[in-house]
Amino acid sequence: MAAVQTFYLPHYPTYPIYVCMFKDVSNADFLRSQLLEANPKFDYAFLDATMILSLPHLLSASFLALHSHVTHRSKTRTPHSELVFRLHPSNNIGESYKRFGISDSTTYLIAVKIGLGPETTAESVMEHLSENVKGEAVLIGGGGLEIGMWANEAKVRKVYKLENKDAAKKEKNGAVNGVDRAEANQRQEVESVILGMVSLKGS
Amino acid sequence: MTDPAPPEPQPAQPQHILSLPFTTSNLTLLTQGAEALVYRTTFLTPSTPCVLKYRPPKPYRHPTLDKRLTKARLLAEARVLVKCRKEFMGVEGAGVSVPAVLGADWEMGWVVLEWVDGWTVRKCLDEWIHTLGLKGERQGGGREEGADGGGRQKEEPLWDLMRKVGKAVGKLHEIGVCHGDLTTSNLMVRRVAYTSQEQEKNTGVRHVGRQTVSAMREAAITESDAPPEPSSQTAEQQPPNLNGDIVLIDFGLATQTVQDEDRAVDLYVLERAFAATHPAAEPLFREVLRVYGESFKGARTVLKRLEDVRLRGRKRSMLG
Ligand SMILES: Nc1ncnc2c1ncn2[C@@H]1O[C@H](COP(=O)(O)OP(=O)(O)OP(=O)(O)O)[C@@H](O)[C@H]1O
Ligand SMILES: [Mg+2]
Numbered sequence: 001m002a003a004v005q006t007f008y009l010p011h012y013p014t015y016p017i018y019v020c021m022f023k024d025v026s027n028a029d030f031l032r033s034q035l036l037e038a039n040p041k042f043d044y045a046f047l048d049a050t051m052i053l054s055l056p057h058l059l060s061a062s063f064l065a066l067h068s069h070v071t072h073r074s075k076t077r078t079p080h081s082e083l084v085f086r087l088h089p090s091n092n093i094g095e096s097y098k099r100f101g102i103s104d105s106t107t108y109l110i111a112v113k114i115g116l117g118p119e120t121t122a123e124s125v126m127e128h129l130s131e132n133v134k135g136e137a138v139l140i141g142g143g144g145l146e147i148g149m150w151a152n153e154a155k156v157r158k159v160y161k162l163e164n165k166d167a168a169k170k171e172k173n174g175a176v177n178g179v180d181r182a183e184a185n186q187r188q189e190v191e192s193v194i195l196g197m198v199s200l201k202g203s
Numbered sequence: 204m205t206d207p208a209p210p211e212p213q214p215a216q217p218q219h220i221l222s223l224p225f226t227t228s229n230l231t232l233l234t235q236g237a238e239a240l241v242y243r244t245t246f247l248t249p250s251t252p253c254v255l256k257y258r259p260p261k262p263y264r265h266p267t268l269d270k271r272l273t274k275a276r277l278l279a280e281a282r283v284l285v286k287c288r289k290e291f292m293g294v295e296g297a298g299v300s301v302p303a304v305l306g307a308d309w310e311m312g313w314v315v316l317e318w319v320d321g322w323t324v325r326k327c328l329d330e331w332i333h334t335l336g337l338k339g340e341r342q343g344g345g346r347e348e349g350a351d352g353g354g355r356q357k358e359e360p361l362w363d364l365m366r367k368v369g370k371a372v373g374k375l376h377e378i379g380v381c382h383g384d385l386t387t388s389n390l391m392v393r394r395v396a397y398t399s400q401e402q403e404k405n406t407g408v409r410h411v412g413r414q415t416v417s418a419m420r421e422a423a424i425t426e427s428d429a430p431p432e433p434s435s436q437t438a439e440q441q442p443p444n445l446n447g448d449i450v451l452i453d454f455g456l457a458t459q460t461v462q463d464e465d466r467a468v469d470l471y472v473l474e475r476a477f478a479a480t481h482p483a484a485e486p487l488f489r490e491v492l493r494v495y496g497e498s499f500k501g502a503r504t505v506l507k508r509l510e511d512v513r514l515r516g517r518k519r520s521m522l523g
């Protein structure tokens with residue numbers, strides 16, 4: 001059973017953003033094939049959850065994808081492909097899918113559906129994904145803190161060319177279990193830069 | 204120059220047609236400059252406060268040219284902000300920041316920036332100078348002891364702020380950015396709460412309950428929906444807590460340059476802004492310069508250049 005959390009973007013209140021998270025996904029190849037076939041029933045942004053740093057990271061790309069769609073300036077076929085495209089700092093659509101999209105070996109999945117019309121509801125998304133995603137649904141709270149829990153920060157930083165110069169040093173000193181305060185602050189700093197880069201993409 | 208305009212009565216009718224997706228609902232006008240309308244609103248999530256800077260089309264300009272200029276200015280500002288944020292990211296405890304860029308549409312003329320919760324350095328100077336009862340050099344002879352003998356110690360947060368400002372400007376220049384409009388209104392101190400010990404110490408400080416016009420304006424702007432504060436009563440009795448990081452704002456005129464001249468002009472503009480605040484601010488500014496001079500390789504040359512810039516400034520004002 002999928003667990004849908006609905007987020008409402010300020011200034012676009014009539015376009016809800018439905019988000020689901022899954023772990024232990026075993027049919028990523030099937031989901032990907034549906035995207036490749038452009039099956040209209042599978043119009044989602046299927047994202048590699050290890051590449052999503054936080055709720056704001058996800059929502060900034062969602063906002064800009066939706067905004068491009070509403071103002072007729074999308075560079076890709078659907079708002080969902082636009083979302084994937086928007087996440088990558090370069091203008092290469094293939095590269096965006098490769099880095100942020102689902103691959104055949106994806107096991108941690110974030111599925112996003114932008115509510116473009118009344119036919120899409122939290123229920124319809126939940127039903128459809130429950131039927132089609134083989135994996136364990138993970139609940140998302142209203143604050144969306146879970147969104148970043150599977151993020152591989154080093155991998156994300158690499159794509160945005162924000163490699164941590166003293167990460168190796170830290171590793172040597174022995175990494176502490178759990179996220180300490182400095183690390184949390186660091187992640188927020190990285191997130192802030194990334195939001196800027198996502199906003200300036202294509203400029 | 205950069206002082207927020209007094210809060211104007213909200214017009215019943217929107218004065219400007221805002222760009223998509225923004226409408227006047229959920230927006231609070233902060234300032235209306237010649238170039239930009241600045242609003243407070245939320246972005247991405249309903250609990251993320253932000254600043255929306257919108258550059259409306261100028262009807263007297265050719266539309267194509269206008270679009271190009273708007274885009275250039277908006278992108279220049281946003282790029283400098285992201286560059287700063289990136290450069291400051293690696294620095295452990297840099298103590299200086301700029302607003303993050305949360306979204307932008309240069310064709311529609313808007314950029315959304317992180318909301319900085321805090322006080323302008325201008326307000327901090329006003330409040331602290333009045334609270335401490337500092338006098339200008341001419342009247343008082345510089346750094347004087349308070350009547351109760353603990354003056355120096357009570358002044359310490361203010362001197363510490365000066366050092367942080369010097370360091371922050373130095374950091375900015377070091378990464379190759381000049382602000383272009385470095386006034387005390389474009390420098391902010393991020394809000395942090397006082398510890399209970401600090402609170403006790405502060406309430407022992409005689410508070411001169413005078414509010415300047417700019418402080419009141421600012422209060423009117425920031426009070427409306429600022430995130431919860433300790434308690435408005437204690438907040439009122441104490442001057443702003445100066446322990447927060449320095450945040451530089453308003454990069455509308457910023458340039459990416461390492462020229463001594465541009466750096467010196469930044470310092471000169473800041474010096475004039477200090478001088479305009481209060482006579483007591485002059486010795487304080489010397490501390491800003493002292494720390495700036497030690498903050499990066501090449502800073503001393505900038506201070507030398509500042510002397511030339513001052514001289515030219517004086518000549519110009521004599522020609523008036
Ligand atoms: N990120 C921010 N956080 C909080 N307040 C802000 C922020 N940015 C701007 N402000 C407030 O809005 C005012 C106007 O913003 P800003 O100076 O950037 O606009 P401007 O129209 O370019 O001004 P100027 O006429 O100085 O060029 C600031 O003086 C400040 O009070
Ligand atoms: Mg300003």
